[in-house]
């Protein structure tokens with residue numbers, strides 16, 4: 001029995017995805033940035049978190065400058081004398097880790113809340129979904145700001161704040177999808193076996209609710225990354241000793257007008273490429289899942 | 296003595312959910328009418344072991360609802376469903392695996408994200424009919440029995456045609472080793488050319504497995520082909536029930552006559568047809584059915600009495616049951 005004639009939904013999905021060269025290119029960019037971010041310690045000339053390696057003599061030098069370390073600062077240095085390329089690679093790492101962690105935790109939490117609400121019905125459903133709707137009426141950035149201010153600085157706190165700000169989007173989506181799928185015959189057929197409700201929810205409902213959730217997940221990972229950058233830009237994100245892209249942009253901001261553009265611009269470009277690439281991939285996934293846009 | 300399968304005085308109502316607006320209106324003293332639909336209205340049926348009961352009626356008359364109550368998918372609002380004297384459902388939970396269902400639309404009844412082999416194996420593993428280790432061979436055996444290449448077990452539903460999917464759905468139901476199979480319009484959504492194949496498969500399996508069946512369809516010729524007895528449903532009620540040949544040769548209820556007269560394939564003699572136009576008029580709204588016999592507004596034989604009180608379903612001759620004050624004489628046929 002060969003598995004090769006099995007057209008798994010995933011394989012079909014990839015075939016269609018690969019027809020959009022722009023989306024494939026963006027996916028390659030996302031993967032490349034992720035690889036660069038995770039291999040950063042092996043790729044960069046300097047550990048930007050090691051304050052002993054920094055020299056103020058190297059601060060705010062333009063791209064191409066050869067510093068006291070004896071190597072070329074390809075993208076120049078920041079106001080603390082960090083090699084900007086190294087700082088950007090490490091910053092990407094923070095961005096991607098925080099985006100993925102916040103996105104994944106929010107996905108799991110939101111999906112549990114949403115499917116539970118759809119499955120429980122009655123007043124539990126009403127109360128849960130009203131709370132979710134109420135939360136969705138606040139801008140995520142406002143909620144994240146308040147939470148970060150309350151919880152304090154640090155990766156864990158930041159991720160917690162982002163999850164709290166974002167899980168509601170997943171809950172809404174999971175709830176809507178579960179409500180729609182629940183009415184379909186295959187759910188009724190599984191329940192009629194009979195199978196316990198929670199087993200049907202996990203084995204049948206959940207896999208069929210995944211497509212819209214994956215779309216939301218890509219968007220929310222990009223959002224988490226830009227929220228983190230925004231918070232760090234405002235000085236509320238991570239500690240100064242571990243500069244993220246948002247903080248690098250913020251650090252270079254005072255020097256923008258004095259011609260030292262690179263300190264803000266290069267981290268900014270890295271951030272934009274990452275977010276745009278994730279969004280292009282997300283758009284393609286969304287289009288493929290939207291039956292109305294199908295040929 | 297208990298019959299093998301019994302549906303006793305089953306009622307199934309559907310109420311639209313009470314909206315906030317309704318609640319406020321009720322608080323303010325407005326009269327909010329509770330519109331409820333009795334999709335199944337006091338239905339009693341019995342089935343002998345090994346026999347097939349056909350259930351016919353126009354779309355929307357409550358066939359699927361009755362089928363789901365019989366299958367333990369929907370809880371009845373009133374009445375009971377008994378298999379071997381034991382309730383199929385208690386406290387809103389299905390109690391048995393011995394009743395299984397084949398649904399109308401095989402494009403909707405299979406989980407699009409589960410391999411069809413896994414879908415067939417799921418129930419039997421869950422209920423200990425087969426061990427996980429033996430499940431593979433068990434599933435392949437069922438694939439062969441419903442006429443599918445066993446290598447297809449690794450595929451997903453979208454890789455199959457409607458007829459193949461319905462074979463998979465039949466395999467899934469039969470792999471649970473049911474004693475009673477409920478088929479809700481199992482061929483209605485298939486191409487006419489495929490329908491005969493699936494019906495023949497159904498007949499073969501029914502014989503081999505000694506199955507008892509409730510076969511729901513709006514297609515009278517299919518029902519005539521597969522059923523031992525036929526029940527005719529109109530707006531949630533059974534209006535006539537009789538052995539298949541007796542029902543088709545000599546329909547007693549005016550509605551059954553109209554229904555049979557509306558089959559293009561059946562040639563009736565002209566005298567029986569001139570009497571009335573087949574099923575003139577509209578089906579009354581199930582939200583506000585007329586008092587008396589529900590068919591009276593469309594019935595050529597209706598008298599005042601019919602519009603006042605509904606006739607009971609009474610046994611006449613040869614095990615025929617009919618709910619009509621003026622059943623068409625069936626003496627000629629017997």
Ligand SMILES: Nc1ncnc2c1ncn2[C@@H]1O[C@H](COP(=O)(O)OP(=O)(O)O)[C@@H](O)[C@H]1O
Pocket residue numbers: 309310332334352353354355356357358359360361581
């Ligand atoms: N889940 C439901 N909620 C509300 N009304 C329903 C529901 N299911 C069926 N009905 C109503 O019950 C009646 C009978 O439907 P159904 O049993 O599907 O008829 P059939 O299978 O004979 O076409 C219809 O009027 C339909 O609108």
Ligand SMILES: [Mg+2]
Pocket residue numbers: 355358359360480
């Ligand atoms: Mg139906």
